[in-house]
Amino acid sequence: MISLAGRDILHGWGKFVLTGLGLGLLIGVTLSMAGIYRGMVDDAHALLDNSGADLWVVQQDTQGPYAESSSLKDDVVRSVRGMPGVGRAANVSYLTMQVRGEDGQDVRAMVVGFESDTEAPPGSPVHLVAGRHITRSHYEAVADVKTGFVLGERIRIRRHDYTVVGLARRMVSSGGDPMVFVPLKDAQEAQFLKDNDAIVNDRARTAANPAFNRPGQPGLLEAVQALQTSSHSVNAVLVRLAPGAAPDEVAAELRRWKHVAVFTRAEMEGILVAKLIANSAKQIGMFLVILSVVSAAIVAFIIYTMTMGKLREIAVLKLIGTHNRTIAGMILQQALGLGLIGFVVGKVAATLWAPFFPKYVLLLQRDALTGLGVTMGICALASTVAIRAALRVDPGAAIG
Amino acid sequence: MKHTQQGRVAWGRRLALGVVALAVIGGIAFVMVRSGPLAPTKVTVVQVRQGTVQPAVFGMGTVEARRSWMVGPTVASRVLRVVVDVGDVVQAGQLLAEMDPVDLDQRLAALDASLARARSAQVAAQAQVQDATARQQLSAGNLHRNEDLARQQFISSGALEGRQQELASANAALQAAQANASAAAQDAQRLGAERAGLVQQRGSLSLRAPAAGVVTTREAEPGTTVVAGQAVLRLVDPASLWIKTRIDQGRAAGLAVGQPAQVVLRSQPGQAHAATVARLELLADTVTEERLAQVAFAAPPPGVSVGELAEVTVQLPATPKGLVLPNAAVQRNGGQAGVWRLGGDGKPAWVPVTLGASGLDGAVQVHRADERAALAEGDRVVQHSQKPVHAGMRLQVVEALVPGGSETGAEK
Numbered sequence: 060m061i062s063l064a065g066r067d068i069l070h071g072w073g074k075f076v077l078t079g080l081g082l083g084l085l086i087g088v089t090l091s092m093a094g095i096y097r098g099m100v101d102d103a104h105a106l107l108d109n110s111g112a113d114l115w116v117v118q119q120d121t122q123g124p125y126a127e128s129s130s131l132k133d134d135v136v137r138s139v140r141g142m143p144g145v146g147r148a149a150n151v152s153y154l155t156m157q158v159r160g161e162d163g164q165d166v167r168a169m170v171v172g173f174e175s176d177t178e179a180p181p182g183s184p185v186h187l188v189a190g191r192h193i194t195r196s197h198y199e200a201v202a203d204v205k206t207g208f209v210l211g212e213r214i215r216i217r218r219h220d221y222t223v224v225g226l227a228r229r230m231v232s233s234g235g236d237p238m239v240f241v242p243l244k245d246a247q248e249a250q251f252l253k254d255n256d257a258i259v260n261d262r263a264r265t266a267a268n269p270a271f272n273r274p275g276q277p278g279l280l281e282a283v284q285a286l287q288t289s290s291h292s293v294n295a296v297l298v299r300l301a302p303g304a305a306p307d308e309v310a311a312e313l314r315r316w317k318h319v320a321v322f323t324r325a326e327m328e329g330i331l332v333a334k335l336i337a338n339s340a341k342q343i344g345m346f347l348v349i350l351s352v353v354s355a356a357i358v359a360f361i362i363y364t365m366t367m368g369k370l371r372e373i374a375v376l377k378l379i380g381t382h383n384r385t386i387a388g389m390i391l392q393q394a395l396g397l398g399l400i401g402f403v404v405g406k407v408a409a410t411l412w413a414p415f416f417p418k419y420v421l422l423l424q425r426d427a428l429t430g431l432g433v434t435m436g437i438c439a440l441a442s443t444v445a446i447r448a449a450l451r452v453d454p455g456a457a458i459g
Numbered sequence: 460m461k462h463t464q465q466g467r468v469a470w471g472r473r474l475a476l477g478v479v480a481l482a483v484i485g486g487i488a489f490v491m492v493r494s495g496p497l498a499p500t501k502v503t504v505v506q507v508r509q510g511t512v513q514p515a516v517f518g519m520g521t522v523e524a525r526r527s528w529m530v531g532p533t534v535a536s537r538v539l540r541v542v543v544d545v546g547d548v549v550q551a552g553q554l555l556a557e558m559d560p561v562d563l564d565q566r567l568a569a570l571d572a573s574l575a576r577a578r579s580a581q582v583a584a585q586a587q588v589q590d591a592t593a594r595q596q597l598s599a600g601n602l603h604r605n606e607d608l609a610r611q612q613f614i615s616s617g618a619l620e621g622r623q624q625e626l627a628s629a630n631a632a633l634q635a636a637q638a639n640a641s642a643a644a645q646d647a648q649r650l651g652a653e654r655a656g657l658v659q660q661r662g663s664l665s666l667r668a669p670a671a672g673v674v675t676t677r678e679a680e681p682g683t684t685v686v687a688g689q690a691v692l693r694l695v696d697p698a699s700l701w702i703k704t705r706i707d708q709g710r711a712a713g714l715a716v717g718q719p720a721q722v723v724l725r726s727q728p729g730q731a732h733a734a735t736v737a738r739l740e741l742l743a744d745t746v747t748e749e750r751l752a753q754v755a756f757a758a759p760p761p762g763v764s765v766g767e768l769a770e771v772t773v774q775l776p777a778t779p780k781g782l783v784l785p786n787a788a789v790q791r792n793g794g795q796a797g798v799w800r801l802g803g804d805g806k807p808a809w810v811p812v813t814l815g816a817s818g819l820d821g822a823v824q825v826h827r828a829d830e831r832a833a834l835a836e837g838d839r840v841v842q843h844s845q846k847p848v849h850a851g852m853r854l855q856v857v858e859a860l861v862p863g864g865s866e867t868g869a870e871k
Binding site: 406 | 686
């Protein structure tokens, strides 16, 4: 028993492999698109995982700090620490901004201010891929490798230079921007302090206001101006629960007595995945659906034209008395073979080019297996059209 | 013959296809093992070593003057002239500015006139005293003579009584004149004191340097009215510059007066200046959660400005010898600090530790938290990892995870 499909493929294997390669690249794009979607969701999860928090305490009536802006006084953390069930609590501030590297290039990054003076508080970078953790309470930074900063680089955030002392991995915001960790006080200053020109203008404005610059009351103007430049706000307080504490109960207590909004891990996940990245995810999902449909159509067309190109040979086969089943099997095997080559090429291509995407691309095994099933299904389905056409061929066409 | 040739061609093709298929399978396997799900996690490792840690405390501060003065009037007045400018070096007692005396000079002249008049009045009173004395002496002589005459019965007792009354009147007149004289003296004294007071007041209108220093601000110009206590000029003693340093309370343990420190001024970023902790403030800042320390320069560097930002690093005494690790190797597992130690099979195992002193270079001293799984010198522990490490994970030890990432803070 010789394999008809194998013989046919061997007959024109160059063409077959090239077709499979082209199909594979298309499947690769589809798999990458799925990976981009998974990457977006994973970015959101990574943000939550890396913060190491069980509860997020934010400004009342906001859904901060990621989905909305939230502002709390930085002494709220002390009253939070006093609540039962709270293990550790730490201030954190988030600010998405352009950070300038030594080469003068701007990098879009999320500047995270964390309490670097205590041991591994919630919100701090967890594991590093190079360098060390922050040891000074000012002007040191740990950056995600995606920022492109290197150890020892002096980066500029607002008016101060920071030294990159450590590099971390997969520390990203929900939008996929790499994070730069700096001490909280520096981040507060970067976030809430105005630029020098604005400060000088404000001083002049205050000095021009007779209510603050009265003759006979020296010191009043200075006091008012000092008040204007201080900043004691943070975006959120991250809480790690004491062992055995129930997140919902502690959250309810905090909401009731501290007049803040509190989100548990599950709620925060809901906000991030369902609200923050919902639209972009739907966008990608829509594109993924279209791409899948287009891929399926192209596979169907390829197999159909392949069969159409062999109509004469099929007529000869029929003429010499080959079973219809054998002919159908040949076409189906070829289609499945094409699908398999396409899938393998696609998977390899997607794996190879995934690291070069600017944002994270997560290729899940589950997605790959689904992709394999779908590819094979589409190939089988597409081959039925071709089989129908092949079976309707008149054996007489081989002679005529 | 032809048949075998065909067979050979078919075999050749099969061989070629087989090679291609093997290459493809090999490629897929390579991709899976290198970057797929089967790839081991890449880590860098570091050896636990014996050593000491040089703890240091880092803080930010501003340059301030230990001794500074606000020079201003004691009463509300108008500035008449300011004779020094910002940057001028002044000596103790040097005239800096003068306030407008308004009518003080005229009042002084009036007092002078009053004083002269009081002195004249004093002279007049003295003359009256002399006059009264003469009258009293005359009355006394007359009485003496009349007493002799009365004893010899030459005059009536009524005439004698008249003389006695004259003497009493003369005595009273003398006393009155003497009282007048002393009143005039007191008057002159009062006016003299008043004048001295006015002179003092006049003197206080010239603002003089309380000590040698440098003028830092000139806050009022001639013509400006300032209230009592408001500064016209500010002086600092440039030799007394120090840095008011703010240090995180969480890192301030071990600070003591006299510890050596290094100061880097914002204007001279490459240059460290020697200094010492001169004072630890007993009051800490409750709002910013910072401890305040005053760090004095060994010698104030030239070009330093008051209010300049400075980075202060205070060196604490080195710790005794112990196990030392870079802080990147210390991980948290369920709130407990520890390290991932590589076993003989290359698999990581969790070793809990307690953390000791840490240095600014990232070195941290560790103590054993658990006798059963104690860390020893020479143990290899995971320093950097691509992913969070967990027990029994497959690891691949590499030199560095990112280009140029092999230099660690602890070894620098």
